[in-house]
Amino acid sequence: xxxxxxxxxxxxxxxxxxxxxxxxxxxxxxxxxxxxxxxxxxxxxxxxxxxxxxxxxxxxxxxxxxxxxxxxxxxxxxxxxxxxxxxxxxxxxxxxxxxxxxxxxxxxxxxxxxxxxxxxxxxxxxxxxxxxxxxxxxxxxxxxxxxxxxxx
Amino acid sequence: xxxxxxxxxxxxxxxxxxxxxxxxxxxxxxxxxxxxxxxxxxxxxxxxxxxxxxxxxxxxxxxxxxxxxxxxxxxxxxxxxxxxxxxxxxxxxxxxxxxxxxxxxxxxxxxxxxxxxxxxxxxxxxxxxxxxxxxxxxxxxxxxxxxxxxxxxxxxxxxxxxxxxxxxxxxxxxxxxxxxxxxxxxxxxxxxxxxxxxxxxxxxxxxxxxxxxxxxxxxxxxxxxxxxxxxxxxxxxxxxxxxxxxxxxxxxxxxxxxxxxxxxxxxxxxxxxxxxxxxxxxxxxxxxxxxxxxxxxxxxxxxxxxxxxxxxxxxxxxxxxxxxxxxxxxxxxxxxxxxxxxxxxxxxxxxxxxxxxxxxxxxxxxxxxxxxxxxxxxxxxxxxxxxxxxxxxxxxxxxxxxxxxxxxxxxxxxxxxxxxxxxxxxxxxxxxxxxxxxxxxxxxxxxxxxxxxxxxxxxxxxxxxxxxxxxxxxx
Numbered sequence: 310x311x312x313x314x315x316x317x318x319x320x321x322x323x324x325x326x327x328x329x330x331x332x333x334x335x336x337x338x339x340x341x342x343x344x345x346x347x348x349x350x351x352x353x354x355x356x357x358x359x360x361x362x363x364x365x366x367x368x369x370x371x372x373x374x375x376x377x378x379x380x381x382x383x384x385x386x387x388x389x390x391x392x393x394x395x396x397x398x399x400x401x402x403x404x405x406x407x408x409x410x411x412x413x414x415x416x417x418x419x420x421x422x423x424x425x426x427x428x429x430x431x432x433x434x435x436x437x438x439x440x441x442x443x444x445x446x447x448x449x450x451x452x453x454x455x456x457x458x459x460x461x
Numbered sequence: 462x463x464x465x466x467x468x469x470x471x472x473x474x475x476x477x478x479x480x481x482x483x484x485x486x487x488x489x490x491x492x493x494x495x496x497x498x499x500x501x502x503x504x505x506x507x508x509x510x511x512x513x514x515x516x517x518x519x520x521x522x523x524x525x526x527x528x529x530x531x532x533x534x535x536x537x538x539x540x541x542x543x544x545x546x547x548x549x550x551x552x553x554x555x556x557x558x559x560x561x562x563x564x565x566x567x568x569x570x571x572x573x574x575x576x577x578x579x580x581x582x583x584x585x586x587x588x589x590x591x592x593x594x595x596x597x598x599x600x601x602x603x604x605x606x607x608x609x610x611x612x613x614x615x616x617x618x619x620x621x622x623x624x625x626x627x628x629x630x631x632x633x634x635x636x637x638x639x640x641x642x643x644x645x646x647x648x649x650x651x652x653x654x655x656x657x658x659x660x661x662x663x664x665x666x667x668x669x670x671x672x673x674x675x676x677x678x679x680x681x682x683x684x685x686x687x688x689x690x691x692x693x694x695x696x697x698x699x700x701x702x703x704x705x706x707x708x709x710x711x712x713x714x715x716x717x718x719x720x721x722x723x724x725x726x727x728x729x730x731x732x733x734x735x736x737x738x739x740x741x742x743x744x745x746x747x748x749x750x751x752x753x754x755x756x757x758x759x760x761x762x763x764x765x766x767x768x769x770x771x772x773x774x775x776x777x778x779x780x781x782x783x784x785x786x787x788x789x790x791x792x793x794x795x796x797x798x799x800x801x802x803x804x805x806x807x808x809x810x811x812x813x814x815x816x817x818x819x820x821x822x823x824x825x826x827x828x829x830x831x832x833x834x835x836x837x838x839x840x841x842x843x844x845x846x847x848x849x850x851x852x853x854x855x856x857x858x859x860x861x862x863x864x865x866x867x868x869x870x871x872x873x874x875x876x877x878x879x880x881x882x883x884x885x886x887x888x889x890x891x892x893x894x895x896x897x898x899x900x901x902x903x904x905x906x907x908x909x910x911x912x913x914x915x916x917x918x919x920x921x922x923x924x925x926x927x928x929x930x931x932x933x934x935x936x
Contacts, residue, residue: 348793348853385793389844392836393794396678419680423553452793455854456867460894 311351311382311450313443315434318409320375326357326367329377329408336401343398349390351451353381377409382443384450391426395419465674467518467650467667471692471922473530474516475594475805476670476830477651479642480528484597484604485627485807487698487826488611489581489915490619492540492590497618499541503929504614505529506922512614513595513607517922520652526603528596531925532696532828532917534558537590541928543686550685551918554834555695559914560586568842569879574911580700581623583913589622592698592917594828625700625913627807627826633737635808636703636823637876638727640737640750644757644786646670646801660757662788663798669832670694670803677799682832689928692921696828697838699806700913701877703824705813708908715902719889729889730875732782739782744775760788762855769858772869773890778852779870781877784845790866791853792845800840803830824909834916846874861892868896872903880907 320329333355344350356378359367367375395402399418402425406412415421415428434440449457469477492498501512508514516528533541535548535556548556557564560576560583570576576584583589593611597604608624615621635641643658646665668676672683673691683690712723719726724747728734734747741759742751750756761776761783763769770776771790776783778790787797810823831837844851855866872886873879885905891898920928 346795348791384850385844389840390794392678393799396795396799419678422678422680450850452850452852452854452867456865457895459854459856459865460863 313435314381316379322373325371349384351382469518472518476694477518480596482596483599488593489622490591579913689924694919701825706818732780740776766859772857863894
């Protein structure tokens, strides 16, 4: 059964959504390659919100209230695989954490795995005990699904 | 070669060199007087006052009669004066210790293997402060003489909670009958083995086994204080009792079920025949022992269908050696080079006579060495030995042999896994879509019980001097 990650990170004040969008676009290939290599992530997406807006949607202008979210569903134990995650996708973390409040001191993440783990735990809304548990339509792992469809 | 040359004289020998000995004795120690313990450590580092000297990794001109190394638990380092802040910089698993419930669950020390059943005082993790290991080349008189000297020196500073002997069996065998000590990682910058057993696997970064050097993640494991960092390491000390009669009964029963002979089943669960020959090179029979130059020279995945064993038809993906080192087999996360281990274990207990089976305790005892207990020893036990979901989807090179690696492994490692009878399983793979022709044997129980353990920090030689000379920190 997969586990959820709902990482919500306040963005450094006066950052424009376009800056973050461009950074994400530049990392897209590395994200896809890295997550495929890790092999435990079912789905992953980024989300940008503006907590100063009534509908939480960014307007396009710079804001002091942006929130960068990382939402994934993954197999296995996050803490156990964090070092392998960092190995496969650490460059993406480094590129994005510069936009996050308190993020720069975590970079390069390869040298700050314990601090990164703590930071993620503190900002992962899914770890809040009051959050409802994840619904999954299937119990299989990513690799079991890929294997099931690997041959006709 | 390592990026930074290793000063062998500053590294405890067992981290980088395998001592080929007949005898060993491991002392489980509690520090009763920190100042006296520090004096003892200092005298052992320098070999003063007739004390056995801590063995370094420096090359010896003639083989010593004995070798000595020492490791400290987290509680032991605290007794020696490290502050909570300093200890918080050490490996996470090391900080928790081998007896913590979280650790026990991670590595499968549950049921009869649970820490509360451990022997020799090891169940009380807070009282286990140091493991001093003595290896003796071949002379029992030397073993007893050095022991006597050590015990004299322990007085007033360390209490000996217990000691545990090991004894080599002929031909490097272990009690389950397998030839052991074949494969070890090739560590960058480490001295070569006296009798090389080459393989085609990548050389592993120095930092996977020594703090202060680059590891496979491009970072460096280090601790505070800096004096304890470079050239130190960690080990998981384990006492593993082997149920030899139970193993032989397992082979007889399940070989019949699987319609193979018991020796073939023994090879399948291990990955090697009991004479050491790997299934990957000798899939059809044990044959005569291969020379050292060939014994470890194989891998699992190949583009050529005649050599490829992606699906584990020759060497099961769930076999012991393949689980603990998948080589070029694909796994989730990263790969095998990020989770290697150095094994320094020897048999203990009397020989087993199948004609006169007895319940005497026998098994394996020693150290499993790594730069990170969390990411190496615990990762192997928790992710590769006690689950089957770490294998990546992969089809074989032969298009006529249907199947996928994911479906060709089940259960836990037959040797070191938990193997609850209600869920235990081992897969013998055959060609067939989604493993439809696989044979699975099920319902067997655990045959190796953990009887003791401790997580140790192995300080460098300069680190030992630092510990010996440091003052006890005050709040």
